[in-house]
Amino acid sequence: MAAIQLTPVKQGLLNFNALFDTQSQRSEIRWKTAMKLTDTQLEQFDRDGFLILPGLFSAGEVEAIRAVLPDLFAEDTEANIREKKGGAVRTSMGLHLRNELFGKLVRHPRLVEPARRIAGPELYIQQVKVNVKAAFDGEQWQWHYDFATHHNDDGVPEPLALNLHIFLDDVSHYNGPLYFVPGSHRRGPAPTFHDTTSTSYPLWVVDRGPVAELIADGGITPAIGKAGTALIFGDNLVHGSPANMSPWDRGIFSLILNPVSNAQVKFERPEYKHHTDFTPVEPLADDCLLTEPASQ
Numbered sequence: 001m002a003a004i005q006l007t008p009v010k011q012g013l014l015n016f017n018a019l020f021d022t023q024s025q026r027s028e029i030r031w032k033t034a035m036k037l038t039d040t041q042l043e044q045f046d047r048d049g050f051l052i053l054p055g056l057f058s059a060g061e062v063e064a065i066r067a068v069l070p071d072l073f074a075e076d077t078e079a080n081i082r083e084k085k086g087g088a089v090r091t092s093m094g095l096h097l098r099n100e101l102f103g104k105l106v107r108h109p110r111l112v113e114p115a116r117r118i119a120g121p122e123l124y125i126q127q128v129k130v131n132v133k134a135a136f137d138g139e140q141w142q143w144h145y146d147f148a149t150h151h152n153d154d155g156v157p158e159p160l161a162l163n164l165h166i167f168l169d170d171v172s173h174y175n176g177p178l179y180f181v182p183g184s185h186r187r188g189p190a191p192t193f194h195d196t197t198s199t200s201y202p203l204w205v206v207d208r209g210p211v212a213e214l215i216a217d218g219g220i221t222p223a224i225g226k227a228g229t230a231l232i233f234g235d236n237l238v239h240g241s242p243a244n245m246s247p248w249d250r251g252i253f254s255l256i257l258n259p260v261s262n263a264q265v266k267f268e269r270p271e272y273k274h275h276t277d278f279t280p281v282e283p284l285a286d287d288c289l290l291t292e293p294a295s296q
């Protein structure tokens with residue numbers, strides 16, 4: 001089946017633009033008809049280990065997500081993990097079980113369909129969070145690749161899970177963007193150690209020597225873009241992010257989907273760190289974030 005292009009060709013763009021009043025109306029309509037990854041994007045994902053998809057979610061959708069965050073961050077729950085210094089929320093987890101809008105977001109076709117194209121048709125919801133990285137207070141995420149934690153802590157057999165992000169703020173060089181090491185996923189798993197002291201979130205991290213070698217080969221790509229930009233990256237891709245010393249917040253939604261056939265076999269971490277419902281996720285309608293719940 002031929003993949004639909006993510007962006008219209010230039011000639012089509014002129015006609016398309018004439019039909020709609022605003023840029024956000026245009027991008028909403030575009031995504032409704034174009035949520036499939038192209039072959040070029042799949043090749044890029046294989047080569048680099050990640051994709052950056054500008055404008056995948058509209059300003060209205062991002063606003064709807066942002067609107068429910070203050071109440072969630074104010075909840076007294078161990079699923080709100082606070083920064084080591086200062087106590088700002090660092091990451092707020094298990095959100096699809098705590099809030100209806102996130103219950104829809106984890107089933108959004110603009111996340112689920114590309115993930116299925118890459119990782120197969122039967123994916124379960126492994127982890128759901130917003131990494132807050134608050135202005136001035138947001139601390140680093142050390143160099144790591146997700147599979148080290150998924151494998152060592154949860155016994156996930158293979159590095160097949162995908163991490164799907166949505167920027168909830170504009171992300172620039174200044175407010176703690178993710179740094180990807182392109183191609184690092186193809187170099188085999190780098191040695192890791194369990195870091196329980198650098199931040200409040202225990203993580204299997206890659207030491208400086210191997211990181212320096214990987215960066216000598218692949219360089220660093222900062223994942224920056226406007227709010228509504230999405231990222232997709234694989235389980236073996238080395239990445240990290242610096243502290244946010246800017247006056248600008250940097251919230252990012254993250255959904256990890258994992259093939260059902262590759263589910264965890266160790267159950268030592270709390271549910272909010274690795275969900276144990278292995279039912280394959282089914283996508284909802286494209287406008288699900290902006291529609292009211294059906295009345296009973």
Ligand SMILES: O=C(O)CCC(=O)C(=O)O
Nearest residue numbers: 131141146178241252254
């Ligand atoms: O939010 C960040 O800056 C880091 C996120 C990350 O490393 C991850 O989702 O695996």
